Amino acid sequence: MMKVLGREVVGLLVLVMVSVFVTIGEAQPSQAKSVLVNCGSNSSVNVDGRRWVGDLAPNNNLTLSTPGIAASTATFGGDSASAPLYKSARMFTDSLNYTFGATQGNYFLRFHFFPFSFENYDVNKSSFDVEANGLKLVSKFNVPGEILHKNSYLARSGSNSSSLTFIKEYFLNVESGSLVIEFIPSKGSFGFVNAIEIVPVTDKLFVDQVNKVGGNGANTYLNLNKRGIETVYRLNVGGPEIEPDKDLDLWRTWEGDSSYMFTADAGEKIINSSNITYASSNDTSVAPLLVYETARIMSNTEVLDKRFNMSWKFEVDPDFDYLIRLHFCELVYDKANQRVFRIFINNRSAADNFDVFARAGGMNKAYHQDYFDVVSTKISTLWIQLGPEAGGSGSGTDALLNGLEVFKLSRNGNLAYVEKYGENSGGNGTSQRLILWVGIGAGVASVVIIAALLTLIFRFCKKRRNKQRDSKNNTPGWWPLFLHGAVVNSTANAKRSGGNQISYGSVASTRVGRRFTFAEIKAATNNFNDSLVIGVGGFGKVYKGEIDNDTLAAIKRANPQSEQGLAEFETEIEMLSKLRHRHLVSMIGFCDEQNEMILVYEYMANGTLRSHLFGSDVPPLSWKQRLEVCIGSARGLHYLHTGAERGIIHRDVKTTNILLDENFVAKMADFGLSKTGPALEHTHVSTAVKGSFGYLDPEYFRRQQLTEKSDVYSFGVVLFEVVCARAVINPSLPKDQINLAEWAMRWQQQRSLQTIIDPHLDGKYCPESLMIFGEIAEKCLADEGKNRPTMGEVLWHLESVLQVHEAWMHANAATRNSFSSSQVVENVEEREAECGQHSATLDEESNVDLKMKEGKEGALMGTDGSDGVVGVDEFSQLVNPQGR
Known part of the structure; x- marks a missing residue:
């Protein structure tokens, strides 16, 4: 009897245990699934293999507080795979709530937007707030404005892409059993949303203990479960x-x-x-x-x-x-x-x-x-x-x-x-006046403090330089790239050669690139055949040669019997032994046998920029190609100006010193006149005037004071030359047209630069981009260097010009498609053009972000370390040495 009773007790216990486990299993929430909502529709669509359910479809696990307005469009200009998702939207003029059933946990929350016009609703004027479980996500949100803001930034960063779709993504913790998303339109406005995506995150993506920047390895506690x-x-x-x-x-x-x-x-x-x-x-x-x-x-x-x-x-x-x-x-x-x-x-x-x-x-x-x-x-x-x-x-x-x-x-x-978005935070007149006086007082105090700090910094830097001069090793630090190659020592060379001429073996100590034998050079140039000459200067000739049987190169041979040009020749060796950048012509090697001094450069298959503008039979460049060439040249010059502690001034910027490789990538050439920039305590380099007539900085000419802004002036002349496609000095023209810089400036100041544009460009350029381009060139040609932009600023704005032109081309292409009928596209394009115009106002943006902050470890202009050898087709200053 006891045994039977024992068996029954054991069986009952087992039954209870099984029941408990089943109950626990049933009580545990099932793994959360993604919720994908196609807003403004009662039907579902498939995008990227996922099913997006209409927000008015039955059994869609959501509740709408009000139906709002279901809007739709027949066209979509983006990726065709995503088109179904963006052809409908839920618009609202009053507050609208989406309530989702959600288990506790973390979620990615994404809102998809595509602004399109619907009936009398102008999406460019929409403005609304969004909150999720009380967390404010956006306020006074305007989708087209956000799109233009992002695309404008990408334009300044060099992106060529533009999109009218926009996604906002958030990560938040849901502690209750529901997720409530509230859309609140601004007073007198409306809002819209095309799709909502809620993706559960089961793994731990974030931790609360995080390294703090500048904290010397210390951690900080973020409490992310309580933060959006x-x-x-x-x-x-x-x-x-x-x-x-x-x-x-x-x-x-x-x-x-x-x-x-x-x-x-x-x-x-x-x-x-x-x-x-x-x-x-x-x-x-x-x-x-x-x-x-x-x-x-x-x-x-x-x-x-x-x-x-x-x-x-x-x-x-x-x-x-x-x-x-x-x-x-x-x-x-x-x-x-x-x-x-x-x-x-x-x-x-x-x-x-x-x-x-x-x-x-x-x-x-x-x-x-x-x-x-x-x-x-x-x-x-x-x-x-x-x-x-x-x-x-x-x-x-x-x-x-x-x-x-x-x-x-x-x-x-x-x-x-x-x-x-330009919202005024408010405040009465009294508080504003108080802020004004406090600001004035703070400003005066700041001036005094800054003056004292500058004095201390100047003394510290001077003392530090004196120490470095006596030290073998530089103090470690993080400064702009400057490749410290061996420098040709003119004094030592002069002593070895008796003070009469440069020792041609001086380059051997620099080990710049490959060391060629004289026999290899003779074979490459067919024993210096005159038919291969592509340039001539006071120092000798430049030959087009072939090395290693298949690699073209430009070979510069100094004339040992002539003293003319040898100083510039040595300067070029010194500079090229330090510099390497994608937009600077680089040196392959050298030869110093038999009292010869020969340099071998990369070969530039498409010659000079000047040859593609006028005076030759080569096809003219398109407006986009010209902009890309100007941007590449500006990058090379910006690297020269910022790549070294004191910078390098080119001193002979012109279209014949801008060479193009087989892909029309622009590279600056001819560093024979280049000078190292002024020391910290100086604003300029005092030196004799050298350069090319027509490109010469008038301030440098008057004062014999060379600065980086002298290159900026010359580059401004290049910009006008790119637009007008004519020589900078042409004595055969009427008196008021002989000097290109003066002639083009008169038209530019009248805002009529299109009147003298190269006929090959007629109708093939964006008018807004030309207007901005002309304003950049005008600023570069300011009479005083202090009023000219830096090369970094010029580069920034040229990239904006290219983006404006490409947006115009994209808009023209879109016009030929069905997308052109959408009013929002026209409005967005107008805003893009307006954005481009504002971005070109150099007066208001003289301190753009591209300009590195002095005295700080900041963003640096890096180099292109490519090892591919291309080459030099022409060294224009050799073809026309009278320019000096």
């Missing part, structure tokens, strides 16, 4: 854009990074298809492995001085906290201490002695590192910079980055920033 996060930027560094369907289950988009780099040439792309794994099993959702298969490394690491970097620049909202996530994966080195570098964020140290291999635990290990930074109310840019560790123990002066994300963190339940 907005994704501001997400980049696949060194690789192409990664589409959402390639990013696991989180459907994130990873942009390419080149448009955000201060100088894309500073970073070389690498790729490794090896088996990459995550350094930690908890990181599988942090980023897809595709991000870690590509990277950027330093373009030119073979330098003696570790003072250059890769820089990315971003526009951000001021007065917010930011989380910066950097993704790393060592793809090359198989042991530690081979690539050690520094990380700077907004000019402050984030990490020193950063070794990816050591931190990730091996090669091909995906690893990420987070940093926390606070952006002040006066800053709207975020700089992220990587460069070699000066004085570090790594064997290579290199850095690496695979991916980059920037997240904005909420403050007091707010992620919205309104000031960029």
Whole structure:
């Protein structure tokens, strides 16, 4: 009897246990699924293999507070695969709530926008707020304005892409059983949304303990569960854009990074298809492995001085906290201490002695590192910079980055920033006057303090230079790239040669490139055959030659019997031994046998810019090609001016010294007249006037005081020459037209530059781009150097000109398609043109972000470290040496 009873008790216990487990299993929430909403529709659409349910469709797991207005359009100008999602929208003139059933946890929340006109609703005038569970996401939000703001920034960064679709992404924690998204139109306005995407995140994407920038390794606690996060930027560094369907289950988009780099040439792309794994099993959702298969490394690491970097620049909202996530994966080195570098964020140290291999635990290990930074109310840019560790123990002066994300963190339940839309924060007259007087008082005090600081800094720098002059090693630091090659010593050479002529063996000590034998040079030039001469100067001739049987080169041979031009010849050797950049003609090698001095340059297949403008039978350049040539030349000059501590002044900028390779990439040539810029305590270099008539800076001519602004003036003449396609000095023309600079300036000041434009361009250019281009050239030709822009500013605006022209071309192409019927496109294009016009006003933007801040470890102009040899077709100053 007892045994039977025992069996029944045991059976009952088992039954109870099974019942408990079943109950627990049923009580546990099932894994949350993505909620994809096609707004403004009662039907579903398939996009990228996912089904988006209409917001009025039955059983769609959401509730609408009011129906709002269902809007639709028949056309969409973007990617055809995404077209179904953007052809409908939910518009609202009153508050509209979307309520979703959601389990507790973390979610990516994305809003999709495509502005199109519907009935009497002008999307360009829409303005609304958005909140999610009480967290304010945007305020006074205008979608077309946001699109133009982003595209305008990408234009300044060098991007050629433009899109009318826009996605806002947020990461938030849902603590209740529902997610309420509220759309609130501004008074007298309306709002709209095309699609809403809610993607659950089951893995831990963020941690609360994060390294603080400038905190010397200290961590800060972020309490992210109580804060909202907005994704501001997400980049696949060194690789192409990664589409959402390639990013696991989180459907994130990873942009390419080149448009955000201060100088894309500073970073070389690498790729490794090896088996990459995550350094930690908890990181599988942090980023897809595709991000870690590509990277950027330093373009030119073979330098003696570790003072250059890769820089990315971003526009951000001021007065917010930011989380910066950097993704790393060592793809090359198989042991530690081979690539050690520094990380700077907004000019402050984030990490020193950063070794990816050591931190990730091996090669091909995906690893990420987070940093926390606070952006002040006066800053709207975020700089992220990587460069070699000066004085570090790594064997290579290199850095690496695979991916980059920037997240904005909420403050007091707010992620919205309104000031960029021009909203006045208010305040009465009394408070404004108080602020004014406080500002005046602070300004006076600041002047006194700054004057005292400048005095101390000047004395400190002078003392430091004196110490460096007596020291063998420079103080470690992070400064612009300056390749310290060996410099030809004129004094030593003069002593060895008895003071009569330069010793032709002086270049041997520089080891610049390859050392050719004289027999190789004779074979390359067919024993210096005159039929191969492409330039002649006082020092000798330049030949078109062929080295190694298939490589074309320009070979410059100095005449030992002539003293004329040898000083310039030596200067060019000195300069080219220090410089290397994609937009500067580089030297392949030299020959110093049998008392000869011969230099071998890369060959430029398309000759000089002048030959493509006038005076030859080659086809004329299009307006886009001319803009790209001007931008390339400006980059080369900007590198000269900023790449060294004192900079280098070219002193002979003209269209015959701008050479074009086989791809029409522009490169500056002829550094025979170049001078090192003024020392810190000086504003100019006092020197005899040299240069080419018609391009010569009048201030330099009057005062014999050379500055970087002398190059800017000459470049302004080049800009007018590009537009007008005529010689800068033409005595055969009427008196008022002989000098191109004076003639073009008169037309430009009348805002009628199109009257004298090259006839080949007639009807093939954007009028707005020409207007901005003319204003840039006009500023360059200011009579006083202080009123001229820097080359960095000129470059910035030229890139904007190109973007305006490309937008115009895109608009013309769109006009030929069905998309042209949409009123919003016309309005957006008008805003693009207006944006381009405003961006060209140099008076209001003389302190653009491209200008590096003095005395700070800032964004640097890197070099293109390409090893590909191209070459020089003509050395124009040799063809016409009378220009000097």
